[in-house]
Amino acid sequence: MPSTDSDERILLAYFSRPGENYWNGGRRTLDTGNTEVLAGLISDRIDCDVVRIEPADPYSDSYDDTVARNVREQNGDARPDIAGGLPDLAQYDTVLLGSPIWNVQPPMIMATFAEAVDLSGKPVLPFVTYAVSGLGSTESFYRDLDTGATLGEGLAVRGEEVRDSGAGTDVDQWLRAAGLL
Numbered sequence: 001m002p003s004t005d006s007d008e009r010i011l012l013a014y015f016s017r018p019g020e021n022y023w024n025g026g027r028r029t030l031d032t033g034n035t036e037v038l039a040g041l042i043s044d045r046i047d048c049d050v051v052r053i054e055p056a057d058p059y060s061d062s063y064d065d066t067v068a069r070n071v072r073e074q075n076g077d078a079r080p081d082i083a084g085g086l087p088d089l090a091q092y093d094t095v096l097l098g099s100p101i102w103n104v105q106p107p108m109i110m111a112t113f114a115e116a117v118d119l120s121g122k123p124v125l126p127f128v129t130y131a132v133s134g135l136g137s138t139e140s141f142y143r144d145l146d147t148g149a150t151l152g153e154g155l156a157v158r159g160e161e162v163r164d165s166g167a168g169t170d171v172d173q174w175l176r177a178a179g180l181l
């Protein structure tokens with residue numbers, strides 16, 4: 001268990017979809033999703049509880065089918081169901097919310113999660129992996145949800161680079177800036 005300088009109680013919740021994905025202009029099939037790798041870099045560095053957000057209706061392994069489903073969910077302002085229970089946030093001071101970028105914003109299941117748990121008054125720091133869009137509209141996505149959270153600075157790491165050594169440096173900087181390392 002890594003030790004954290006801060007005595008914050010931190011929850012890291014993330015969604016990540018392995019399978020066929022965009023990779024440097026082509027496609028690659030990943031056994032472990034990029035955001036899961038990034039979540040691991042973060043949880044290796046700080047003392048936090050980790051929750052993986054699992055869709056009740058899993059996303060297809062096919063990239064194109066997932067793109068199409070996501071467009072439908074975004075256009076319909078959907079709240080895809082989450083499998084299993086949700087964490088009780090009362091015991092946490094800070095929440096780190098991780099996801100890929102889908103069509104320039106987090107997947108709608110992140111809205112399901114953010115609205116279903118009680119984030120009011122809590123600092124929420126988003127982190128994402130992406131191909132070209134960086135954070136995209138991540139910050140306004142979370143801000144526009146009526147959660148009462150205080151949104152902190154986000155971290156964006158390119159999915160194709162999340163397994164490179166430079167990703168750890170970005171994570172260190174982000175955690176230090178947030179006072180968590």
Ligand SMILES: Cc1cc2nc3c(=O)[nH]c(=O)nc-3n(C[C@H](O)[C@H](O)[C@H](O)COP(=O)(O)O)c2cc1C
Pocket residue numbers: 015016017018021022030032033034035036063066067068070099100101102103104105129130131132133134158159160
């Ligand atoms: C449905 C879908 C939509 C995507 N849309 C974007 C996008 O708009 N901009 C972008 O930079 N990357 C986009 N990507 C690429 C992912 O953000 C990127 O590959 C990410 O690292 C995947 O993380 P994961 O493996 O944890 O799911 C998209 C990927 C998928 C599957």
